[in-house]
Structure formats: structure tokens, C-alpha cells
Amino acid sequence: MSRSGRGRVVPYLLLLPGLLWLVLFFLAPAVQLAATSLYDPAGSLTSGYAMTWSFGNYPDAVAAYGAQLGRSFGYAGLATLLALLLGYPLAYVIALRAGRWQYLLLVCVVAPMFTSFLVRTLAWKTVLSDGGAVVGLLRDLHLLAPDGRLLATPAAVVTSLTYCYLPFMVLPLYASLQRLDPRLLEAAGDLFARPAQVFRRVTLPLSMPGVVAGTLLTFIPATGDYVNAELLGTPNEYMVGNVIDAAFLVRLDYPQGAALSVLLMVAILALVIGWLRRAGPAEAG
Amino acid sequence: MVVEEPSGALRLVGLSKRFGAVTVVDRLDLTVPAGSFFALLGPSGCGKTTTLRMVAGLTEPTGGRILLGDEDITRLRPYRRPVNTVFQSYALFPHLDVFENVAFGLRRRGVPEVAGQVRRMLSLVQLDGYERHRPEQLSGGQQQRVALARALVNRPRVLLLDEPLGALDLALRRRMQGELRRLRTEVGGTFVHVTHDQEEAMTLADTVAVMNAGRVEQLGTPAELYEFPATAFVATFLGRSNLLAGTVNGRSGDDLLVEAYGRRFSVPSARSRVDSGAVLLGVRPEKVRLVGTAEQVPAGHQWLDGTVTDVGYFGVSTEYSVRTGAGVELSVFAAADGESARIPAGSPVLAHWHPRHAFLLHHDPHHCLHHCLHHDLHDDAAAAAAAAAAAVRAGRE
Ligand SMILES: Nc1ncnc2c1ncn2[C@@H]1O[C@H](COP(=O)(O)OP(=O)(O)O)[C@@H](O)[C@H]1O
Numbered sequence: 215m216s217r218s219g220r221g222r223v224v225p226y227l228l229l230l231p232g233l234l235w236l237v238l239f240f241l242a243p244a245v246q247l248a249a250t251s252l253y254d255p256a257g258s259l260t261s262g263y264a265m266t267w268s269f270g271n272y273p274d275a276v277a278a279y280g281a282q283l284g285r286s287f288g289y290a291g292l293a294t295l296l297a298l299l300l301g302y303p304l305a306y307v308i309a310l311r312a313g314r315w316q317y318l319l320l321v322c323v324v325a326p327m328f329t330s331f332l333v334r335t336l337a338w339k340t341v342l343s344d345g346g347a348v349v350g351l352l353r354d355l356h357l358l359a360p361d362g363r364l365l366a367t368p369a370a371v372v373t374s375l376t377y378c379y380l381p382f383m384v385l386p387l388y389a390s391l392q393r394l395d396p397r398l399l400e401a402a403g404d405l406f407a408r409p410a411q412v413f414r415r416v417t418l419p420l421s422m423p424g425v426v427a428g429t430l431l432t433f434i435p436a437t438g439d440y441v442n443a444e445l446l447g448t449p450n451e452y453m454v455g456n457v458i459d460a461a462f463l464v465r466l467d468y469p470q471g472a473a474l475s476v477l478l479m480v481a482i483l484a485l486v487i488g489w490l491r492r493a494g495p496a497e498a499g
Numbered sequence: 500m501v502v503e504e505p506s507g508a509l510r511l512v513g514l515s516k517r518f519g520a521v522t523v524v525d526r527l528d529l530t531v532p533a534g535s536f537f538a539l540l541g542p543s544g545c546g547k548t549t550t551l552r553m554v555a556g557l558t559e560p561t562g563g564r565i566l567l568g569d570e571d572i573t574r575l576r577p578y579r580r581p582v583n584t585v586f587q588s589y590a591l592f593p594h595l596d597v598f599e600n601v602a603f604g605l606r607r608r609g610v611p612e613v614a615g616q617v618r619r620m621l622s623l624v625q626l627d628g629y630e631r632h633r634p635e636q637l638s639g640g641q642q643q644r645v646a647l648a649r650a651l652v653n654r655p656r657v658l659l660l661d662e663p664l665g666a667l668d669l670a671l672r673r674r675m676q677g678e679l680r681r682l683r684t685e686v687g688g689t690f691v692h693v694t695h696d697q698e699e700a701m702t703l704a705d706t707v708a709v710m711n712a713g714r715v716e717q718l719g720t721p722a723e724l725y726e727f728p729a730t731a732f733v734a735t736f737l738g739r740s741n742l743l744a745g746t747v748n749g750r751s752g753d754d755l756l757v758e759a760y761g762r763r764f765s766v767p768s769a770r771s772r773v774d775s776g777a778v779l780l781g782v783r784p785e786k787v788r789l790v791g792t793a794e795q796v797p798a799g800h801q802w803l804d805g806t807v808t809d810v811g812y813f814g815v816s817t818e819y820s821v822r823t824g825a826g827v828e829l830s831v832f833a834a835a836d837g838e839s840a841r842i843p844a845g846s847p848v849l850a851h852w853h854p855r856h857a858f859l860l861h862h863d864p865h866h867c868l869h870h871c872l873h874h875d876l877h878d879d880a881a882a883a884a885a886a887a888a889a890a891v892r893a894g895r896e
């Protein structure tokens with residue numbers, strides 16, 4: 215009796231540290247954030263905020279910064295798509311064709327992460343600068359007007375976002391492609407599937423777990439990113455992260471910053487759930 | 500519903516495959532008649548899978564040609580060949596249910612009326628009601644049927660089966676052999692069945708090719724192969740054989756005279772692969788009988804005398820090991836017909852057989868090295884077991 219009693223308690227005891235951690239560092243701040251988003255917008259940091267259940271903060275925030283909110287999802291979505299289009303072939307080659315070069319190539323994919331995020335973004339600034347080689351080449355090829363530039367354009371922000379999160383796309387894709395049984399590909403060929411059909415009917419569906427994980431790991435942090443827009447764009451390219459950053463640190467409008475944060479969280483959650491429903495484990499098997 | 504497909508034999512002409520310096524399939528010439536159940540039998544690693552993969556188009560030959568009827572398919576991409584494979588590992592698509600697995604080939608070819616054909620094929624392999632199951636929810640035997648149905652539903656001109664029953668337990672294997680025979684009669688087409696299980700090859704196939712080290716040693720019906728093997732390898736790989744090393748030293752009428760272990764034997768020349776030089780005289784263990792005295796040996800039979808060293812009881816038969824005076828070990832199978840009493844180990848006996856049951860093979864000392872060695876090991880084990888048994892008996896007394 216006491217044995218089985220203890221047997222039932224132990225799993226919960228093991229959960230305890232993790233739960234405490236979550237309550238302390240996730241749940242409590244989240245509740246605090248939600249509460250802040252409903253404070254009286256007339257308050258200030260010096261005079262203090264009153265809890266007035268001001269749900270009006272939300273429509274106000276959307277009215278003021280809807281463009282940046284929309285841009286966040288637009289840029290992040292585009293960057294995720296680009297990362298998928300670049301990352302899938304890369305992961306495919308590394309996992310199925312690279313043979314003994316596999317691990318070296320993987321290290322190359324991860325290598326940029328050895329340097330600081332900030333340094334890399336600043337490096338992009340140099341690469342894309344008006345006097346830089348890339349702009350020069352594009353101008354020579356007439357792909358860019360003689361006075362056209364890359365820096366301070368949406369293209370610069372999306373390119374850099376893609377670059378920053380590419381490893382997070384490639385690694386899960388690699389993991390799922392690497393587990394792919396090559397005999398299944400042979401069986402598909404034996405059953406009259408042309409190479410394109412083998413990919414569409416076998417390779418792609420079996421690598422869906424990697425696609426789902428990779429897109430989530432890219433899309434979620436990219437949506438909340440503000441460093442790229444800050445360093446490579448102008449206020450015209452600012453994303454919601456820049457607005458939240460400013461609301462908390464420059465304008466000191468805490469209720470509005472909190473409302474935007476909560477909106478961002480809820481919107482990401484909704485998109486993630488929608489995506490998992492469409493492409494998630496049930497279909498990927 | 501039976502569509503008349505263009506028929507034609509599958510022919511392998513000088514087919515070779517080298518991996519680096521290793522020749523795995525060595526100038527293989529083989530004709531598989533249209534509509535036959537053909538078994539490719541050989542020990543593990545002799546190149547069976549490689550041969551099948553070349554026919555399927557999954558491995559590129561380094562030499563030779565593959566013809567299907569009049570068409571040369573050697574360089575055809577796998578998805579263009581009217582050939583389907585049942586893989587050793589089944590290779591079922593884990594993300595598709597049973598129905599979609601079976602429908603896969605039909606859908607890729609854009610065949611109309613997929614559902615009806617899939618249903619009929621599933622009921623043929625007795626998997627009605629499993630359409631929506633995932634492969635991982637099925638037992639090994641059921642997965643194997645899905646693999647069969649998935650290939651057969653395409654009505655391939657040649658169905659390739661790579662050790663299809665290898666992963667099943669013995670009882671299931673025997674049952675699936677029956678299933679395969681039934682399917683073959685119901686669906687038709689040419690079946691090429693690869694196996695290392697000689698019993699499977701003999702019970703299923705109408706033609707068996709025995710393969711060894713990348714070459715075909717002998718091709719024929721199971722009965723031809725068993726009754727008159729062409730090489731020592733076939734004689735020992737397909738069933739068991741007693742092989743006595745000797746030399747041909749004469750002829751008497753239609754018989755060749757062979758001297759072995761200081762005794763003279765005769766073998767009908769129609770059952771001889773050679774007529775001079777070093778030979779192996781073979782007799783199947785069930786063709787040899789044991790008697791106690793020379794008077795009991797029937798007229799016309801030939802014999803060797805020796806001592807029973809081991810008795811193995813198998814129910815349907817009893818296997819005796821007899822060590823002859825000349826030092827050769829003979830295996831003798833005695834059917835449990837209820838007529839003859841068991842002979843205890845240690846009894847002096849005469850092992851006799853009729854010359855028409857013997858066969859004569861070329862004695863390639865190099866070749867024999869491998870087999871005789873194998874044989875000796877086997878005999879050593881038997882002798883050791885007999886010695887151990889004797890020791891136990893001695894201890895009891
Ligand atoms: N891709 C390959 N590369 C190198 N050697 C191989 C390859 N495939 C098979 N072999 C070798 O060829 C020989 C025959 O293999 P296989 O055709 O699979 O034999 P079996 O099916 O008769 O057991 C084996 O010794 C195996 O190691």
C-alpha cells in the first residue's frame with residue numbers, strides 16, 4: 215500500500231522543479247504582462263499604473279501599429295519560405311548525397327552561430343552597403359537602378375532574417391531526411407514513380423516533421439525579431455519588435471508595449487496551431 | 500478482367516556486376532521462361548539480391564544485357580520497367596495506409612478504376628477490412644501480404660521476390676508458401692523468387708537455378724536437380740549427399756567402374772557427369788539402407804561396411820551416421836515405416852544402395868576443399884556427440 219502510494223507520488227515530485235521553474239519564469243511574467251496590458255494608459259512609470267481593465271489598449275495599439283504587426287508576419291513568413299526553399303535542398307544533399315562530407319557540411323551550416331548575432335547582422339550591413347560589391351554588381355547588371363540600394367529596404371531585412379534563421383531550418387530538415395529509408399525511395403521507383411513523384415509522394419511527406427519543426431523554429435523567432443529591421447532597415451521597415459522595444463525602453467508606454475506583446479504571442483500561437491493542424495503529426499505520421 | 504499482356508521470356512545475357520575489385524555477379528546467362536515460377540537458390544552473399552536489383556533497374560550492371568521478350572531493358576529506368584519487386588525488407592510506405600500502399604503503382608501510372616483493383620487484390624491476399632490500417636499496425640505476415648499485393652496489383656510481366664518469406668517464423672513461412680503458390684495460379688505472370696532456403700525453392704518453383712559465387716551451377720526442375728545434381732556444390736546445397744572420392748578405372752557395358760577406398764563401385768554412365776579421372780560418387784542418404792550381414796544385401800546392390808556412430812531420431816525418419824572401415828562417414832536416412840527396428844549406436848552394419856541411385860561428379864579438389872571441409876566439420880560434430888553419448892553410457896555402467 216505504502217509502496218504503491220509512494221509510486222504515485224514520485225513522478226509528481228520529479229515534475230516539481232520543472233513546474234516551479236515554469237511558474238516562476240514563464241507563467242508569472244505572462245500573467246504580469248497580460249495585467250500590464252490592461253493598465254490605465256494614462257498612467258506613467260513615475261506616477262504609477264492603475265489596473266482599470268482597459269481593454270481599449272488593444273484596439274488602440276492595433277490602430278497605431280497595425281502596419282508593423284502585419285509587417286512582422288509578412289517578413290517572417292517570407293523569410294521562413296525563403297529559408298525552406300534554400301534549406302530543403304541543402305539538407306537533402308547533406309543527408310542523402312554528401313556521404314562522408316556530411317558532418318563537415320553540417321558544421322559549416324552551424325558555424326555562423328559561433329559568432330554573435332549582432333556581429334553577423336552588422337556584417338550584413340557592410341555587405342549590403344551602397345558602396346559594397348553586391349550593390350555594385352547588381353547595378354552593373356542593371357538589376358538595380360544606378361542609384362538603387364539594398365540597405366534600408368525590405369529586401370535587406372528579409373534577406374538577413376532568412377540568413378539568421380537558416381540553421382534552425384536546416385537542422386530539423388536534415389534530421390528527418392537523414393532518417394529516411396533509401397529503400398522506400400527505391401520501392402517508389404520500382405512502383406513507377408518518376409524522380410519528381412518519388413519526391414512528392416515519399417520524400418516530402420516523410421520529411422514533414424522536419425518541415426514543421428524547421429518552419430516553426432524559423433517563423434516564431436523571426437516574427438519577434440527587431441535587430442535586423444533596426445540595423446538594416448529604416449522606420450519604414452520596422453517590425454512589431456521594434457515598436458515593443460521602443461514602447462518599453464524609449465516611450466515608456468508599458469500598457470501599450472504589453473498589449474502588443476500579448477497580441478504577438480496570441481497571433482503566433484494561433485498561426486502555429488493552424489499550421490500544425492494542416493501539416494502536423496497526424497498527416498506526417 | 501484478365502488483360503492479355505505481351506509475354507516473353509526474361510533473359511540475362513552475360514550479366515555481370517563488379518563492386519570495385521569484387522565480382523559479385525559473374526557473366527550470368529539465364530533464361531526465365533514466360534509464365535514460370537523460377538527460383539534463384541544460393542547461399543547468402545552469392546549475388547542473388549544483386550541479380551534481382553539489376554533486373555529491377557536498381558543496380559546498374561557492369562556488363563551484359565537484360566532482355567524481356569524482344570526488348571532490351573538493360574538501361575531502362577526502374578519506373579519504366581514492367582517489373583515489380585517484393586523487397587526483402589518489404590519497404591512499405593509508413594505514411595500511407597494499406598489501401599494507398601497497394602494503390603501506389605496504379606496511381607503513378609494513372610490507371611483508371613484504382614479502388615476496385617486494390618480491393619480485389621487485398622481480398623486475394625486475405626486482407627479485406629485492413630484498407631485503413633497503417634503498416635506498423637500489421638503483423639509481419641500481414642505486412643508481407645501487403646508487399647505482395649502492392650507489387651502484384653500492377654500485373655507485372657515479371658514479379659521479383661527477394662527472400663520474401665525470410666523474416667517470417669517457420670510456421671508462417673510454410674503457410675505463406677502455400678499462399679504464394681495459390682496467388683501464382685490466380686494471377687499468373689512470371690515469378691522470380693530468390694531464396695537461400697532449398698526447401699522453399701523446391702516446393703515453390705517449377706525451375707530452380709542454383710547459384711554459387713556469382714554463377715549458376717545448375718538449372719532444372721527441382722526433381723532433376725535433386726536426382727542428378729551437376730556439381731558437388733549442388734549435391735550438398737540442395738539436400739544432403741554422401742560423396743565418395745574415387746577414380747574411374749574402367750567401363751562395363753553401360754556402367755562406369757569406380758574405385759574408391761579400395762572397393763569397386765559401378766554407376767550407370769547416364770548418371771555420370773564425367774567418364775574418367777578423379778570423381779565423386781554420390782548417393783543421397785535416403786537411398787542408402789543398413790543391414791547387419793552381407794547375406795542381407797540384395798543382389799545387384801553395392802555396399803560399404805562400418806559402424807553406427809550416431810543415431811538421430813526425427814519422427815518421420817531416423818538419421819544414422821556410419822563410419823566405414825575406409826574412414827568415410829556416411830549419412831543414412833531410414834524412413835519410419837514401422838518395418839525396421841532402430842539400430843543402436845555401436846552396431847556393425849553394411850550400408851548398401853542400388854547403382855542406379857548413385858551419380859558421378861567431376862572431382863575438383865579445389866572446389867571440394869570447401870565442401871569436404873564443411874562436411875568433415877559436420878561429421879566431427881556428429882562424432883563428438885556420439886563419443887559424448889558413449890562416455891555417458893560408459894559412466895552409467
Ligand atoms: N553496394 C555494394 N557495394 C559493395 N559490395 C556489395 C554491394 N552490394 C552487395 N555487395 C556484396 O555483394 C555480395 C553479394 O551480395 P548480395 O547480392 O546481396 O547476395 P545475396 O542476396 O545472395 O545474399 C556480398 O558479398 C555483398 O557484400
Ligand SMILES: [Mg+2]
Pocket residue numbers: 547548587662
Ligand atoms: Mg539477399
